[in-house]
Amino acid sequence: MSEDIAQDRSGFEIRARIDTTTPHSARFWNYFVGGKDHYPVDREIGEEIKGIFPGLVDVALTSRRFLGRAVRHLAGEQGIRQFLDIGTGLPTADNTHQVAQRVAPDARIVYVDNDPIVLTHAQALLTSTPEGATAYLDADLYEPESVLRAAARTLDLSRPVALMILNTLGHVADHGQARDLVRRLMAGLAPGSYLVISDSTATSPGMIAASEAYNASGAVPYHVRPVEEIAGFFEGLELVEPGVVRVPEWRPDAAAAEDGEATVDAFCGVGRKA
Template sequence: MPRLDDLHAKPAYRDEVVLNTEVPQSARVWDRWLNGKDHYPIDRRAADRVATILPEIVDAARHDRAFLSRVVRYLAGEAGVRQFLDIGAGLPTVDNTHEVAQRVVPDARIVYVDEDPLVVAYARALLYSSHEGTCDTIGADARDVDTILNQAAITLDFTRPIGLLLLGILDHLVDDTEALATVERLVAALAPGSHVAIAHPTAALHGERFHQAMRLVMDMGGPPTVTRTPEQLARFLDGLELLNPGVVSCSRWRPDHSPFGTPPEVLQFCGVARKT
């Protein structure tokens, strides 16, 4: 599998990717917590310093990834969703959305969206669809709803149900009004039977240590980040049918059976709802 340095070496990418290796980038910091290899020294420093203040964030990142797998399996299987729009997808890692979905439904169609040109280039180089299905990547800011919808419509049929995934992206839309309006516009474009899944950090469990860790990353030049309460997260799903167990820790959204009982809560909370 190509590494980040390969993107420098291959001429095909030179005009597409503008890398800033002097400030941490959220997808690469996340990659560090997931034991990936696609990050730079600045990302490792940021990730490790945050983990020193808030070691629980490493488990949160991994439970968030496990939640992605479970919710996509549920949507592609029990819910009968055959199309996915994954906004704020981040760097490819193990069990990406299309891989999970196409194991259940080989002809599933997936569109990834990310504003980071590195993520887009890496995704286009590495994410291969099944023969029966389709996988595409769009470079766009999550708030640029018109661009996302227009380009996604090339691959997805918006007259049929879609699984909209907003995992780890809404916390970078720091203005509440703008964030709510962005989700509302995206949901308005979805057909009945579509589902919306969100995942978002909260300080409800760790209080000031969480805020201190996020300030550290922002002071190093990282992207603005905001925390929201579980009650605030539920507002993103207003007007939709919220599925059980509601807005909960990612670790506790329909966890796989474990002989060790209910998993502990983590700082990344989530919710899944259906458009009726």
């Protein structure tokens, strides 16, 4: 989708694009993390998948907490003041801009998605501190150069940016294509920028079965990958300790103690561009 799609398109046009008859990943994930922005069709597939693989709820919750830890680390310890969050999903609590601007009120955040229901909520809820900025782009991961050009209206791409791609790359079926999209996005960012990725992984029969059930529902398919393919996204970058690990294991803090030793089928990592 073109970067030139205006952020202020009418609410009627946006609502006209919303399909409430087919499950949608953002609404489905929102249901799993306890949000309220979903339809019966999303809840139905959610309950079906809970029956197949209850552990997917842990994946959703621990992945959300990883987002908070990664953003706090980058904003608080590495001085990052710009975030490009691709595959925003539906706003809940502790979105990227909220976490970043608690640490650094002058942080600037650009969210990217191309789903109409996400756009509707983003326009209403993704507000900013007076010192910083929060913007939303109705744009497409498959057009990385267009995403970067549009993001440059809010972010200074000559300075480091944290590129956040959380629970999104599974929508790209071909691993080679997914790696190429990540590479092209990072190529447009300054040295000192970071890549933050988390994704569900094909690390248990239950997760694989849950993925197959979700893909059979008519929703846009989501492909779980082996861990080595998640690690491949960081090729050429300096991995931040502890490397590519299960999401509860990435720099756990006191707030993450409730995750315990959960063996969730989701891995994550943070890498720095030299």
